[in-house]
Amino acid sequence: MKFPRTPQSRTAAQPRTAASRTPATKLRLLATGAVAATALVLTGCAGSGSADAGSTSGAGTGEGLSVALSNGFVNGWRLTLINKFEETAEALKQEGVVSDYSVVNAPGENSATEQASQIRSLILQNPDVLMVIPASSTALKPVIEEACSADITVIILDADMETSCGTVVRNDYATWGEVSIVPALEAIGGTGNIVINRGVVGSQPEEEFYNRQLEILEDYPDVTVSAEINGFCDSSTAQKELVGVLGSLPDIAAVPGCIGGMGVVQAFESAGRDVPVVVFDTDGKSLKFWQDSGIENGSFAALTDPGQAVAALYIATKIAAGEEVPNEVVLPLIQIGQDQLANYADLGADEYAALAWDEASVDAALEAIANGEDAPAPAL
Amino acid sequence: MTTLTAPRASGRSSVPTFRSRATIGAKHSAPGALSLVAMIVIFVIAVANQPGILSVYGLTLMLTAAVPLLLAAQAQMLIMSVGDIDLGIGQLVGLVTVIAATMLTTDPLLGVLALLAIVGAYALLGLLVQKRNVPSIIATLGMSFVWLGLGLQLLPTPGGQTPEWLAQLSAWRPDWIPAPVVWIVAITLVAWFLAKRTRFGTRMRALGSSSPTLSRAGWSLSRTRVLTYAAAAVLAVLAGLVLASQTQSGDVNSAGNYTLMTIAAVILGGGNFKGGQSFPVGTAFGVVTLSLITVLLGLINLSSSLQSAAQGLIVLAVLAGRVITERFVR
Numbered sequence: 119m120k121f122p123r124t125p126q127s128r129t130a131a132q133p134r135t136a137a138s139r140t141p142a143t144k145l146r147l148l149a150t151g152a153v154a155a156t157a158l159v160l161t162g163c164a165g166s167g168s169a170d171a172g173s174t175s176g177a178g179t180g181e182g183l184s185v186a187l188s189n190g191f192v193n194g195w196r197l198t199l200i201n202k203f204e205e206t207a208e209a210l211k212q213e214g215v216v217s218d219y220s221v222v223n224a225p226g227e228n229s230a231t232e233q234a235s236q237i238r239s240l241i242l243q244n245p246d247v248l249m250v251i252p253a254s255s256t257a258l259k260p261v262i263e264e265a266c267s268a269d270i271t272v273i274i275l276d277a278d279m280e281t282s283c284g285t286v287v288r289n290d291y292a293t294w295g296e297v298s299i300v301p302a303l304e305a306i307g308g309t310g311n312i313v314i315n316r317g318v319v320g321s322q323p324e325e326e327f328y329n330r331q332l333e334i335l336e337d338y339p340d341v342t343v344s345a346e347i348n349g350f351c352d353s354s355t356a357q358k359e360l361v362g363v364l365g366s367l368p369d370i371a372a373v374p375g376c377i378g379g380m381g382v383v384q385a386f387e388s389a390g391r392d393v394p395v396v397v398f399d400t401d402g403k404s405l406k407f408w409q410d411s412g413i414e415n416g417s418f419a420a421l422t423d424p425g426q427a428v429a430a431l432y433i434a435t436k437i438a439a440g441e442e443v444p445n446e447v448v449l450p451l452i453q454i455g456q457d458q459l460a461n462y463a464d465l466g467a468d469e470y471a472a473l474a475w476d477e478a479s480v481d482a483a484l485e486a487i488a489n490g491e492d493a494p495a496p497a498l
Numbered sequence: 499m500t501t502l503t504a505p506r507a508s509g510r511s512s513v514p515t516f517r518s519r520a521t522i523g524a525k526h527s528a529p530g531a532l533s534l535v536a537m538i539v540i541f542v543i544a545v546a547n548q549p550g551i552l553s554v555y556g557l558t559l560m561l562t563a564a565v566p567l568l569l570a571a572q573a574q575m576l577i578m579s580v581g582d583i584d585l586g587i588g589q590l591v592g593l594v595t596v597i598a599a600t601m602l603t604t605d606p607l608l609g610v611l612a613l614l615a616i617v618g619a620y621a622l623l624g625l626l627v628q629k630r631n632v633p634s635i636i637a638t639l640g641m642s643f644v645w646l647g648l649g650l651q652l653l654p655t656p657g658g659q660t661p662e663w664l665a666q667l668s669a670w671r672p673d674w675i676p677a678p679v680v681w682i683v684a685i686t687l688v689a690w691f692l693a694k695r696t697r698f699g700t701r702m703r704a705l706g707s708s709s710p711t712l713s714r715a716g717w718s719l720s721r722t723r724v725l726t727y728a729a730a731a732v733l734a735v736l737a738g739l740v741l742a743s744q745t746q747s748g749d750v751n752s753a754g755n756y757t758l759m760t761i762a763a764v765i766l767g768g769g770n771f772k773g774g775q776s777f778p779v780g781t782a783f784g785v786v787t788l789s790l791i792t793v794l795l796g797l798i799n800l801s802s803s804l805q806s807a808a809q810g811l812i813v814l815a816v817l818a819g820r821v822i823t824e825r826f827v828r
Contacts, residue, residue: 222796230656230745230752232792235563239796242550242559256657256747260668264559320654 182210182217183438185431186245188237189223190230190253194401198470199251199276199424206428215435218245230254234261247271247434249427255279255322271437273430276422278323285437286446287430289422291323295330297420297453298397302374305395305416309340311368315349315356315375315382315397327376344368349378353399357381361388370394377421380404383411400452402465409459419454425472432480444487449473450495461498474498532823533767533783536816540790547797554676561678562668562744564789566591567759568682568782569737572689573730574760575781579693580726581706581773582627582634586642587734588757590616592750593649594738599658599748606661617731624727628720642757649750656749664743681740682782689778692729699776702726707774763788766816787816 187203189196200221207219222240224233230253238261240248248270252258255277262281265272272284279286302312314331317324335341344367349356356378364385372395373382379398386393398404398419405419426449437443452471454462462471479496486493550556570591577584594613602609623641627634671677693699701722704712713719737756742748765771766787767780791812800808 229755230749231563231741232755234745235789235792236796238559238562239548239793242548242556243797244550254656254745254747254749254752257745257749257752260744260746322655322657 182214183246183435184218185216185247185249185434186219186240186243187221187249187251187427188233188240189221189251190233192223194468195421195424195470196251197468198401198472199427201469202425202472203249203427203431206431210431210435216431220245224253230257234258237261237265241265241268241270244268245270246438247273249273249275249430249434251275252277252279271434273434273437275427275430284445285433285443287426287433288446288448289426289451290448291326292330293448294420294422294451295327296334297451298327298376299331299334299374301416301418301420301453301455302372302395302397303334303338303341305418306341306371308338310371311342311344312372312374312394313360313363313367313370314343314346315373315378316346317349317351317376319348319350324376331375344370349376349381351376351378353378353381353404355381357385360385364389364391372396377404377419379417379419380407383407383413398454400454400462400471401467402462402469403467405454405459405462405465405471406467409463414456416456418456419452419471421452421470423449423452423473424470425452425475428472429475429480429483432475432477433484436480436484443484447484447487447493449483449493452495458498532820533780533787533816536766536812536819537783537787537790540787540794540812544790544794544797547794551793554673557676558671558678560793561676561682561786561789563792564785565678565681565685566737566741566744566753567756567763567789568685568785569733569740570753570756571760571763571781571785572685572778573733573737575689575764575767575769575776575778576693576702576726576730576733577634578761578764578769578771579702579706579773579776580723582638582723583761583771584638584730585635585757586638586640586645587760588754589642589645589649589750590731590734591738591741591753591756593645593652594735595742595745595752596649596653596658596748596750598664598739598742599660599746600652602664603659603661613735616735617728620731620734621724621728624724625720627727628723646750649748653748653750656747656752658748660742660746660748664739665746667740667743682786686778686782689733689781693776693778698722698725703774703776706772759788762813766813766820768820788813 185207187200189200192200204219204221207216210216211219222236224236233250233253234257237248237250237258241264248265250258250262250272252262252274256279259279259281262272262274262279262284266281266283272281274281274284274286274288276288277286278288278291299314306312314328317327335343345363347356347359347363349359358381360373360382369392370386373379374395374397377397377399379396380403382396383393393413393415395415396413396417398408398417400419400421408417408419429447429449433443433447450473452473454471465471474496476496479494482496483493544560545551548556551560570587574584574587594616597609597612600609601612619641623637626632627637668677672680693702701712701717704715704717705719705722705726709719712722738753741753745752763784764777764781766784767782768777769775769781791809795808
């Protein structure tokens with residue numbers, strides 16, 4: 119069973135494994151036959167090795183920041199985020215800004231309890247900056263507050279979390295709702311039948327996303343919503359759902375919503391119908407499909423930005439340097455139109471497009487937020 | 499150490515000689531002793547990596563998550579001691595966190611009634627397993643979906659607010675002793691007393707190992723199983739309340755991994771799937787070991803993709819060691 123339960127589930131553009139992995143994991147692991155003693159020996163060796171590293175990375179050494187990133191669960195989008203984070207952290211390490219960085223993924227599938235105990239062990243290592251991509255925007259509040267009280271600079275990524283401390287760096291879900299539908303409505307000239315492809319129904323971000331879409335649709339009286347499908351921000355789910363209802367639908371001009379464009383196109387093509395305006399995923403595979411299929415009807419790609427981890431890292435260095443940063447930094451999403459497609463030609467198949475944040479663009483974004491404006495995206 | 503005391507040879511017809519008692523004692527306590535060794539080894543490695551653990555603050559941080567898991571594992575141990583297995587305990591604990599974050603705050607009376615209803619439902623489940631011969635694995639798996647459904651109905655997305663008194667529970671942090679250690683010792687003592695020092699505990703084990711003997715001795719099998727299930731439900735409810743007090747919110751999915759974690763803890767601590775044995779202290783070692791493994795793997799900067807695998811390997815190593823010791827003792 120997969121139940122939408124956190125904001126992260128929705129940003130998760132990758133399909134999640136169908137079976138709940140949490141219970142299965144243990145058994146599968148138990149089945150992993152291997153020389154178990156080696157594991158103990160290995161952990162012992164690794165242990166003595168990193169003990170020294172740990173002592174140099176204590177807080178307040180004045181030789182750069184130690185940064186730890188705790189991640190709730192892994193999918194393609196998160197992996198891109200982690201890679202971007204590591205690239206930037208490595209670069210900053212060369213510059214001496216960062217002394218030490220580590221990424222730890224909580225075991226289990228988006229389990230808040232596992233992540234909480236992991237964060238507790240990170241607190242003991244006393245990093246200067248703790249970045250958290252929470253598995254739950256409620257259950258991790260106490261442990262995040264615990265980290266704050268241990269004088270750790272906490273940055274919460276990719277989640278709308280109301281905490282008494284820490285800085286939230288995220289994309290706005292209502293804005294995502296907007297950018298997922300407006301270009302499609304413009305492309306069809308504000309008239310015609312559409313199918314709304316909903317995200318992870320039941321999650322709080324999806325509500326914001328969907329409500330914003332409905333608000334926008336009020337301004338387009340000539341657009342008829344013929345159907346809604348629950349695509350769960352997943353291409354193959356969207357395809358399956360569409361195939362089920364397509365026979366009963368009139369001509370569809372656009373299928374805006376939570377990504378899944380590839381599956382939507384395939385569903386329409388296999389039914390022998392005209393391909394509507396769709397929203398593609400921002401990963402290399404989807405963009406290549408888009409390029410190769412030659413769809414030029416105004417389709418586009420829009421998704422949350424995995425580059426926000428990079429922006430968050432720069433923001434962390436600013437907080438550590440004593441600069442004033444708002445408690446909530448809302449960053450722009452990533453949008454790719456037909457004309458920008460060529461820029462992403464060398465994106466890996468499983469890699470997601472990310473905005474190229476650097477110190478200057480983060481400064482510009484923070485300044486805009488301080489002036490009450492929307493943060494601008496960095497230039498390509 | 500209670501694991502080192504020979505379990506009373508209850509349900510056996512002949513009076514055991516000293517020699518057989520000693521052999522049985524060694525056989526029964528060896529697995530528990532092994533989990534103690536595993537726990538100590540992992541603890542030492544963790545401390546070598548991060549000496550900060552040895553402080554009151556460090557131990558508090560490290561063992562906090564073990565407290566609700568221990569309550570759930572003791573519940574699982576009771577059920578396993580009568581030869582059954584509970585595949586719904588994770589969802590049940592999740593449902594309790596949901597009740598704690600919703601009804602218990604808005605309408606405390608209704609919340610308490612709901613929690614009592616869970617205990618009642620478990621008692622009925624025990625009766626069903628006994629009277630209708632439904633395998634517990636099926637009955638509890640079926641109920642897990644009921645718990646999940648009820649939890650989603652009450653709180654479709656994680657959140658809610660737990661009552662103030664519940665938050666106070668985990669806010670209790672004395673300076674001189676790690677609070678989780680106090681809880682772990684207290685819970686283990688209660689479970690040990692219940693399982694090893696009461697007639698009820700003896701009956702539970704007898705039901706698991708040789709129910710005809712229990713029945714010939716004039717005890718009601720149904721009553722024993724019903725009481726076992728009810729006692730387990732009380733522990734599971736407590737687990738849910740403690741978990742809710744730690745997360746200050748409800749999420750029916752928050753404890754999904756408890757189902758297999760508790761079984762792993764019981765097995766690590768010397769229990770088995772056959773029933774007829776209960777190891778409250780071994781279970782506590784098992785829980786602490788499992789919790790420390792998570793902590794340890796986080797500490798040593800092991801590549802995150804390998805963490806789950808390493809976790810499994812360590813559990814496997816302990817279990818393999820257990821099989822070897824058992825053979826050796828025999």
